[in-house]
Amino acid sequence: MMAFAGVNLGKFRILAKAGFCFGVGAKGKLTLEVDADLIWEFAQWVAYQLKNINYERLDFIDDEAFETLSTIVSLALESGEELKEYMLETTRQVANYAQNTWEQLESGIEAADRRARLAERIDTNPDLLKYTSPDTKGQLIHQLIQANAADIVDPRGQEWDPRDSSFWKAGILTARKKAIIQIFTWVQSQAEFDNIMQRVIPTIGGPIISSEEGKRRVQAFLDIGEVDWPIVSFFYTDFDGNLQRFYEHLRPMASKGTPIVRNDMTDYLAQDDTAPSFDRPCFNETQCRVG
Template identity: 30%
Template sequence: MTTMAGAGLTCMLDVSYAAGRFRIKAKAGLCLGVGAKGDIEVSIDALRIAEFFKWFFYHLYHANFQRLKFVDKVAFDAFTRIQVMVMQGYQYLGATVGQEVNAIDQLFQDLIAEYGKEAARVELMNRVLSNPWMLQYATPEAKAVMIYQLTRRWYATDGVDNANHAYGRWYGYRKDAVKQILKWSHTKHDLDNVVQHIHPLGHAGDIVTRRQQLRDFLQMSLIGGPAGDAKEMDNYDDDLTAMLKAEPTPGYAVAGVDSHDYAFQAAAGTHPFYQNMPDVRVV
């Protein structure tokens, strides 16, 4: 499969999730290129699951976060839900191997129910702030689900818990976690996808409405006037969006938008030694 993936012919692959594992099926035309006949299907075991998640993400990134033709919807939903559960510490990545899709769905629903408790939202906040690197390969939908939970609050629980508030900033730590997730957008389209999918299950909605809801959260203050945290949304085009690439830069490892590596990639474009791949997007 490494040889086949290296061929760059991902349009001849199918990714699905069945019998508790992600599965990659190589079609006959691609198999012939490495001396095999007929279709070949491999399943991802616990030793390769982390490598697979990285491989999967880069194909999504190279397609600029548009839907991939060769990825089954069930597989994509499982991929996203596992990411949220791993980020929360609710599941270990290797432990998900062997779980049927209905078990993953149930675990994810259980986690959504846990988010009804303020402690789970605080735990998510703390994990995002202390482990931002875990967002590096997150899908837009996974990032959106986490933002939705971080922006949920009730005064009787979240409002009176100082764990949520930085000195002089109402919900300051929550806002920092939300902005940390937004900063792990890799392109303008990725960021738009994140905002559009801010929903408990990552479902798409009206991007204008959801952007305003996000802005309302960032500008919340205890005294009633708008907080300085709203700057990212008030100056949306001039700040974060202006920093983001319009298109991915294949051949380079993804980096945070505020890093030197990201700025270099934006200026350099596609790596000169990168082997071009076919368009696998569904626009």
């Protein structure tokens, strides 16, 4: 079992049972250190381990360590800063900093501006989401579905690129909705989709909700300004319908030992259930590379 032990001289410190590293029978604990400059590589490795077990609980890392890593990734994605900027001394410090930041995103006077910048960052570079955990994805979605009057009148909330189909249709907050869909394009299975919906909550590590409730919250936002009337609906965006189609398109279980790819690519459906080399040490995607 691994547990987050804070940061020391710019290194992510992890406590691990010796048995995890050296096999059954080994006693005691080890302190593992991941250099701050390599924390993103560590996050990628964890993302692959999640995919290989279809987004169930990882046995080798405790909840607090996993939530801390997911929180650091979320904070970095929101701000555009490097992950090491949020590697504080203790898990409590990371959690407190994140909670204060996310409360401002919901209730602060600059909340609408920060949500708009988050959506822009995702739309500009959706690959940032490739190695995010369900916890990080759910928290980002929670932020993006918050809206007040300032969000509605902010021109950045609308899609202004004529190359995008939503530009030509009536809708509200289309750019924000597009960012949410971008998050879902990196979902690897229906199991991960359900996990994300359970984590559409204000803070990572908070009480989870049912996947049905999470889906209701997301769909309620995507449905703002959309019309379901026959014929007329053709002239309106259909982000709510897009989300349901995404779910139906997903594999029930994630492919093992294969790269993480967007689920709207041919490569996604072409992946084997298990990569032929998955059981050969140093010959599967998750051990040989993280790119």
